[in-house]
């Protein structure tokens with residue numbers, strides 16, 4: 001049996017796709033999600049036109065829902081990982097395989113520290129999941145699932161393939177995680193813009209903010225000897241120059257980036273909207289930490305951390321020009 005621990009956007013979508021193709025899945029999450037799913041079942045759609053339903057969903061609201069699971073997909077937000085790990089430690093059987101399908105760099109380590117009798121594998125979800133409400137979840141952008149190569153995953157490879165979400169196994173997942181983090185540097189910009197991703201990325205001023213955050217991070221990664229993996233058609237080190245292009249050229253050369261669901265936003269926008277703490281410390285905060293470890297500074301990413309911290313208590317929306325000015329100060 002597979003358990004999803006933290007059944008929200010990513011968990012309901014990935015677990016739902018597995019369940020829709022006949023894999024037994026138990027979802028563990030909050031009561032509000034449980035009642036939505038009890039009322040409507042799960043509906044999983046994607047940008048390619050897939051439209052799947054799961055009517056009979058096993059949804060539990062206590063950690064014991066994961067007891068007996070052979071594979072556990074952890075999909076809580078980063079700040080909730082330590083608590084989830086402690087809860088899992090009290091119910092999981094020895095030898096169970098736990099995959100972190102979370103953003104950031106350190107969630108799998110947090111799980112590993114606490115789940116000493118289980119096998120913890122680092123994973124990464126490259127695509128966007130939109131929670132449409134009423135048990136409906138939509139994959140808005142392309143991408144498969146990335147994981148650290150591990151023999152313990154062998155029994156589950158077929159199920160993911162059948163679900164249309166094959167696992168790409170990597171010898172070293174760290175450069176993949178850093179590349180995803182470079183993309184996630186947009187999360188605070190998107191959240192501060194208060195716009196859907198497509199509208200935000202259509203505007204050069206916001207893209208210049210992202211280019212500044214990425215260029216800063218890329219310089220630090222270079223100094224640290226870390227080479228981010230290539231996730232999309234363009235190598236990561238060329239992203240800032242593509243982002244800085246005028247709108248008409250950007251549309252022509254990187255139009256695919258804008259072919260995202262018109263309603264899709266980042267998970268950080270969802271957190272601000274719901275009044276929850278964000279993952280800013282685990283995303284742009286990692287760039288600030290990397291700078292500190294090198295005896296350097298990361299003023300653009302530090303400013304984005306500060307702006308999101310402020311927005312967590314007192315929210316306002318920023319135009320692209322305003323945000324760019326603030327980051328250049």
Ligand SMILES: NC(=O)C1=CN([C@@H]2O[C@H](COP(=O)(O)OP(=O)(O)OC[C@H]3O[C@@H](n4cnc5c(N)ncnc54)[C@H](OP(=O)(O)O)[C@@H]3O)[C@@H](O)[C@H]2O)C=CC1
Nearest residue numbers: 006007008009010029075076080084102103125128129267
């Ligand atoms: N959304 C997206 O498009 C993408 C997100 N990601 C990453 O995936 C991870 C998950 O994100 P996302 O799915 O958006 O997050 P969500 O907030 O939608 O889902 C997480 C769910 O887990 C619940 N939860 C937290 N702690 C526990 C617990 N101890 N037991 C049971 N349930 C718990 C949360 O409830 P509560 O809110 O009450 O804490 C929430 O309902 C993050 O790291 C995110 O950055 C990666 C790619 C895309």
Ligand SMILES: CC(C)(CO)C(=O)C(=O)O
Nearest residue numbers: 126127128183265266267
């Ligand atoms: C896929 C992406 C980059 C944007 O939705 C994301 O990871 C997030 O929202 O956290």
